[in-house]
Structures are given as structure tokens and as C-alpha cells.
Amino acid sequence: MSMSRRPAIRIGELSERTGVPPRMLRYYEQQGLVQPSRADNGYREYAVGDVDRVQTVRSLVRSGMPTKLIAAVVDMQAGAAGWSDNCSATLAGQLAEELRSIEDKLSCLTLSRNTLRDYLARTGLADVLAG
Numbered sequence: 001m002s003m004s005r006r007p008a009i010r011i012g013e014l015s016e017r018t019g020v021p022p023r024m025l026r027y028y029e030q031q032g033l034v035q036p037s038r039a040d041n042g043y044r045e046y047a048v049g050d051v052d053r054v055q056t057v058r059s060l061v062r063s064g065m066p067t068k069l070i071a072a073v074v075d076m077q078a079g080a081a082g083w084s085d086n087c088s089a090t091l092a093g094q095l096a097e098e099l100r101s102i103e104d105k106l107s108c109l110t111l112s113r114n115t116l117r118d119y120l121a122r123t124g125l126a127d128v129l130a131g
Contacts, residue, residue: 008045
């Protein structure tokens with residue numbers, strides 16, 4: 001670990017603290033979502049602040065947001081200025097498009113759920129819904 005760097009944690013410890021498997025942490029690195037430094041022995045070294053960043057990234061990945069948008073959103077959150085000061089019109093447009101996509105998916109899923117409920121109700125075996 002370099003002397004000028006903050007205390008660092010290795011990939012295993014970051015994995016334990018965040019619940020994100022090391023393989024996924026390496027993927028996050030490939031996508032530019034986290035940028036660990038390298039120790040003299042080649043091991044990845046993460047800053048303690050990366051724990052919060054990884055947890056945020058994990059949450060956004062689980063929500064279905066594309067990694068290209070996640071990087072921009074997480075970087076905006078990390079900035080000193082407010083969201084509106086950091087958000088370009090291009091990024092706002094991309095976020096709006098992602099929101100429309102999610103709303104379309106929700107509508108489709110709602111229709112599918114209601115159709116399945118209706119089919120099950122018609123079977124006369126409504127108790128299957130309770131299980």
C-alpha cells in the first residue's frame with residue numbers, strides 16, 4: 001500500500017462488508033464503477049469509502065439500471081455540487097428514457113399478473129393463489 005493513500009481494504013474484505021461476491025466486484029471494476037488501486041504485490045486495494053459506493057452500485061444493478069447509467073449516477077452523487085449542477089441534459093435524457101422503459105415493463109408485468117390471476121380464478125382453484 002502506498003504511503004500517500006488512505007487505509008485500504010482488499011477485495012475479500014470489501015466483499016464481506018458489502019455482500020457483493022469478489023467476481024462481481026471485478027466486474028464492477030471492468031465497468032468503471034469502482035477503481036481500486038494496486039498494491040506492490042498486484043492485489044486490489046479499495047478505499048474504505050468504496051464500501052458505500054459498492055452498496056449503491058449493487059442496489060442500482062439490482063434495480064435493472066444499465067451500468068453505463070450507474071457510473072454517471074454514482075459519480076453525480078459523489079460530486080460536491082448538487083444533483084442539478086452535475087446532471088447534463090444528455091444524462092437527464094438518458095435517465096428519463098430509462099424511467100420510461102421501466103414504466104413500460106411495469107405495465108407489461110401488471111397486465112401479465114392480472115391475466116394469470118384471472119385464469120387461475122376461472123379454474124375454481126383460487127386457493128392456489130394463497131400458496
